[in-house]
């Protein structure tokens with residue numbers, strides 16, 4: 001059995017900051033479970049909507065409940081006109097994570113959560129409409145097209161995203177990979193963005209504020225933004241040999257290699273083996289002979305040289321790329337998924353709340369004498 005990573009030091013590492021019944025990360029060194037279900041079982045067998053239901057409602061749905069839930073989500077894909085107007089003002093060169101943040105915040109203005117009894121409906125609305133927000137903006141900004149986000153065939157959130165992005169229903173394989181990807185990204189205990197959401201929830205703020213703040217935390221390259229950075233890295237190399245030489249140079253310069261390492265896992269991220277398998281399948285489908293082998297070589301070099309392993313983000317880069325998804329939309333997909341985990345945590349926090357307010361170790365001067373402004377240097 002793998003040993004749990006020794007935790008301590010800066011970044012609140014290793015400190016228990018609250019309780020959760022939602023998820024275990026690296027409990028035995030490598031594992032990941034959502035409400036007790038192993039991530040591999042979920043990725044092999046579940047639909048993302050089933051997993052969202054599990055996280056948000058506390059149990060796996062039966063067939064009737066799942067059908068009703070999917071139908072409800074399908075009925076919530078329409079964008080309010082005022083939100084479309086806002087999205088149309090956002091420039092083409094904006095970062096899509098900023099679009100998500102603004103989109104979520106604007107939704108909160110238009111469909112405000114006035115009372116916590118409305119939380120489930122507000123959460124379902126966000127789950128259903130986030131793919132519409134990002135693709136509406138993207139296609140308007142890049143192609144000048146105003147898409148109708150409710151005139152869609154796909155009954156899944158992953159399928160919906162690809163359908164809106166490409167203007168046609170995705171293949172079964174691509175819809176399946178999106179489904180797996182959304183499951184893998186759905187929940188991860190007290191990661192930075194989820195903790196952001198919980199801190200916000202602990203002040204008894206509204207659900208859109210919690211999610212808007214979480215989007216901001218996920219945007220950074222040390223967290224969700226790493227899948228985009230990983231893509232930029234692997235695209236630099238034309239062959240595994242070039243990748244090896246390039247990585248050795250980066251390591252010698254002590255560069256950070258995005259898509260590797262983890263704050264909690266010590267020797268592997270259980271999501272990697274799953275998305276890697278799907279990336280390989282997609283590579284075969286598109287006849288790729290560069291990106292996938294380059295990615296595999298990066299994985300080998302990083303382990304050999306530094307004992308650093310691919311986290312969930314690394315093979316997501318090639319998998320998304322093979323499905324024709326522009327790199328800048330990678331992290332917004334993470335949002336479409338993680339909104340389920342964030343909001344499940346908000347519900348959990350609200351159900352047993354105390355404002356989150358840790359203390360700081362003071363490192364400033366002991367005591368300073370007040371100087372009038374004209375006597376200061």
Ligand SMILES: CC(=O)SCCNC(=O)CCNC(=O)[C@H](O)C(C)(C)COP(=O)(O)OP(=O)(O)OC[C@H]1O[C@@H](n2cnc3c(N)ncnc32)[C@H](O)[C@@H]1OP(=O)(O)O
Pocket residue numbers: 221222223224226255256257258259260261262263264308311312313
């Ligand atoms: C879905 C997700 O959000 S997964 C995370 C996505 N983020 C990334 O992929 C960004 C790249 N990775 C990293 O920056 C880090 O590994 C993090 C942020 C994920 C975790 O950070 P930490 O918990 O501080 O890492 P950890 O304590 O294991 O680091 C140990 C050492 O390995 C180094 N290291 C860790 N990850 C990397 C990396 N990807 N590349 C190069 N060196 C690394 C650290 O700099 C540190 O070196 P030091 O002791 O000389 O300072």
Ligand SMILES: O=C([O-])CC(=O)C(=O)O
Pocket residue numbers: 025185187188190191192223263264311312
């Ligand atoms: O747990 C973390 O720190 C980061 C991570 O992998 C995630 O949020 O999925």
